[in-house]
Amino acid sequence: MTLFGLLKLGECRLLPRVAEDLLPKKLFDETVAEILLSPCDAEEILARQALLAAFLEPKRQEALRTALQALLELERAHAKLCRAEQPLERFFLHARLLRAYLKACRALQTLGDCGPRGQRLAKEITAQAELETVEEILSSMEKELAPLQRFSLSVVDKVWLTADAPKTYAQRFGEAADALGLPTPAPRELGLPLTAELSQGVLQLHPHQGAALERLREACPTLDIPALTQLIPQFRFCFAICDLVEKARARNIPHCFPVLSSTPRFTAEGLYDISLLATDCPRIVPNDLYFTPGERFFFLTGANGGGKTSYLRAVGVNLLLLLAGCPVFARHAVGYPFSALLTHFPSDERFSSQGRLDEEKARVKELLSHGEEQTLVLLNETFSGADEATGCDLAIQTAKRIQERGWFGLFVTHFHRVREEDFLLLNTETGENHARTFRILRDFGLRSSFANTILKKYGLDEAALQRRG
Amino acid sequence: MNNLLFPGQGARAVLSKDLLYHLSADRALEVLCPDLHRREALWKELSAPAADPAEITLRQEILQDFLKDPLLLSDLSDLLERFCALRASHEQQRREEARAAGKGNEANAKQLLESTALTLKRCLLFLQAMGEILEKASPVSRGLTALRERMRALTTPTAFAELVQLCATLESFPARGFVDQSFCLNDEGQICGAFLVSHRDLQITDPTLITKKGWFRRREEPTAGPTGCLDVTAFFRPNSTREALLATPLWDLAKQLSGYAQALFEEFCPYQSTLTFYEGALDYCRCLTEKGVSFCFPSVNETATEFCELRDLFLLSRARNGGEVIPYRLSAAKDTQIAVFGANGSGKTVFLRAVGTAQLLFQAGLPIPAREATMTVRSGLFSQFSEAEKELADAEKTGRFEQEAREIAEMLEALAPGALVLLNETFQTTAYGEGAQGLLPILRYFASHGIGYLLVSHLRDLEEPLAREGVAILHTAKGYQLQRIP
Structure with missing residues (x-):
């Protein structure tokens, strides 16, 4: 995927000394300072002015912040998938990545009214992101993953792993307590990693789903995640300038x-x-x-x-x-x-x-x-x-x-x-x-x-x- | 104390600092309610009586139910005492749970779950017993009826029996019994939930059992069983990860059950101190009865106060029988001001005390020692009694008159209409002429701001101006009686 991006970033032509002399770190972090040290030509200046004018409009800010959050989520999902070791974990994380990808792309598509750069980005995403294909694959993956999400262990002399997932004692107590008006706290989120053996065991219990997920993974188009996540510092730059304008506005500085x-x-x-x-x-x-x-x-x-x-x-x-x-x-x-x-x-x-x-x-x-x-x-x-x-x-x-x-x-x-x-x-x-x-x-x-x-x-x-x- | 028998959320009457002392309520209660805890409960309510007529009548009704059926009160009280003891041991359990949580020990987790399930079951059974007591007693007061309805709503549905049954199931894990658990994965493929399930609900058949077929014995190879199960014993050996994984559902379920028990304790334990108040009230009534004193529950009247045969509580506490204490009769509109004059030792202060104590008892929801009465609810009760000079007074603020002036000034800051x-x-701690001159404007201020007063005084210079302004003037007469001067 080739994206022009929100900002055409040139070389950092100014000396670092300029940032030390003029840009206090409290107001300008490294990312922002680096972009400020790369002066633009007239065309780029005008394009950025139109973009930042859109960023400064309150009714557009929410959509823009949503787009940034979606890109950050995509970055996290990608990093987790790269680190995943277990096959079962990889299937889940792949689906999560596709979900994050779709969300990020759709959020970027809403930037069509944010100046020429926003319009261009929205068009590029529509043309290049293969959203329909990704959506279909995700939908199929989610269907195959559903039965893999619950399993049970029965422990006496032996330990049995089963796909059976009956009603739990917590649910039964919860239902009875609800009927009597007693509050049940939400169960805590555990976030424990699955061991290699359990991961293998669950896939062994569901051989058809495992094979289907593998096929879907292979059929999935290669997603150029870095092309999207490279937009993150650009978004951050724009929001940093918006925050600076807000700080100034609070002091009645036009x-x-x-x-x-x-x-x-x-x-x-x-x-x-x-x-x-x-x-x-x-x-x-x-x-x-x-x-x-x-x-x-x-x-x-x-x-x-x-x-x-x-x-x-x-x-x-x-x-x-x-x-x-x-x-x-x-x-x-x-x-x-x-x-x-x-x-x-x-x-x-x-x-x-x-x-x-x-x-x-x-x-x-x-x-x-x-x-x-x-x-x-x-x-x-x-x-x-x-x-x-x-x-x-x-x-x-x-x-x-x-x-x-x-x-x-x-x-x-x-x-x-x-x-x-x-x-x-x-x-x-x-x-x-x-x-x-x-x-x-x-x-x-x-x-x-x-x-x-x-x-x-x-x-x-x-x-x-x-x-x- | 906020519950069905004692709402406690309504407006409170404001009292001046030394009111209860001036009325000798402490000395009276020592005799009329000898039990310390019960007396403390009464004292607490007398120190902050209700200013909401609905709350007052609610308490009166409940007390009347208990007077008719004292066994109801003692049964409920005993039960709640044991219920609160159960709470104390549950608190201890929670502290241990907090210390042991996260240590990943399956055995500890099982033990905690067992004891929590037992506590919850006992909790539920206590409440069932409480409901049964209330059903048997058939109370008529709104408060007790509401409590009975609450118990019905809690213990009648099938969910209650189900809850008790579930607790019984978890009360003990057989040493070699099954511990079956269900897990769910989040969208990252991590275990996000771990839950205990009943072995009866899981379908597992060991496929490696030897089967006989004809002349041959065939051993089945280990495979997935009829419901898709796999023997993972070989790679699920006991270690710290397995301990943590298997212990987690047990801890979490114990915490869930503990939460239910805690909710029930929080709702019902406060009734213990409420019932202590009513027990104190019953002791007080019993004492009056033993002395042959009539008492009544005054009805609320927005506009006027009337007593018939009102007796002073302090004197009653000292008397062997009620006949020794002179009764009073009074009828006055809400904003009536009254001034009482008379010779020394003629009963003026006793009258003042009787009226003040009756007002306090009424607003605490307690009966008053009178044959019948209707009373208005006051926003506040204030007293100023001439006293000995306070020790340790400021060098610049010495003298009893100045002391009194300061007290009146402080009172004015707190007064509101209806007090x-x-x-x-x-x-009277200064020259009488000056005293009268100084007090008259203050009395006029009370009158113009909707504040009622009862003045006992020797300042005769006040009599005429007060009479002209419509204040009821009473004189003491022979036999400690009071006469209205036209």
């Missing part, structure tokens, strides 16, 4: 499906750093995002604890979500399917042979070698381990290299000398009595002229015109 |  842009940009109104949902942060403050074709790179400076890193993470997490076809957490957003996202956050000071600065320089060099044509880079206090003059020079050099390549970038720094250079600036807002508002605002700087800023915004400054060729 | 308040010389 979400939206970003509009895809054909030109490189990433803008948003009221963007949230949802990684703060993994902490007990009482208030998450939204901010706007300003990456346009003419304004690709910003330095972000400002007071300690003013929300700079949070802003950086908001950009990173939401871009990852956009690239995975997921909703982003903003009132409105427009984005381009960037081909790469690179991050450089401070790491622990455990440098083997080199000092911190050398290690950082090496990391940055290596980082910049990974970028592709349309890349967004996030740098968080890079080179802060150096003295101010050196660190600032390195920061400015790095920023220029990023700009030369036409990449997008955001560099959080405490080196205020960068404000004297000709870079776009963002700053933390300070309220009354120097209170932190956690708002990040455009900062047009002392040296920057208003006109130049406007030219840059529309890609009419010298650097942008040169890039046009 | 009855008994006040004995309240606020």
